[in-house]
Amino acid sequence: MSLDEKFEVGEAGEPLKFVVKSTDPRHTTTGGSGGSNASSSGAHCAFVCYAPSPEATNEWVETIKQILQSQRDFLKAIQSPIKYQNEQQRLSSGGGAAGNLASQHL
Numbered sequence: 001m002s003l004d005e006k007f008e009v010g011e012a013g014e015p016l017k018f019v020v021k022s023t024d025p026r027h028t029t030t031g032g033s034g035g036s037n038a039s040s041s042g043a044h045c046a047f048v049c050y051a052p053s054p055e056a057t058n059e060w061v062e063t064i065k066q067i068l069q070s071q072r073d074f075l076k077a078i079q080s081p082i083k084y085q086n087e088q089q090r091l092s093s094g095g096g097a098a099g100n101l102a103s104q105h106l
Helices: 054-079 080-094 098-103
Strands: 002-008 016-021 046-051
Touching: 002 054, 016 080, 046 080, 054 080
Parallel strands: none
Antiparallel strands: 002 016, 016 046
């Protein structure tokens, strides 16, 4: 998933909106049936989200950003667990020369 942070303010009192899009290549539409506005090259599924206020929009966007970052971190961890663990140890030790040396010996 990706987040389009370009907030759009509607006309007179209309809530703010932002878009959450799927980045999964298996979930694309190819136009043609169903009255889709997608191009023939395919477009990803998208969710247009409306918030009642700028504050709510900011809160929702920050929460979604944190969730997406957690998902990216989890994906990195399961794809390459040793590398991920070494990065985490380096970050928690301050990332200095000693941290780099310690992660090389694991």
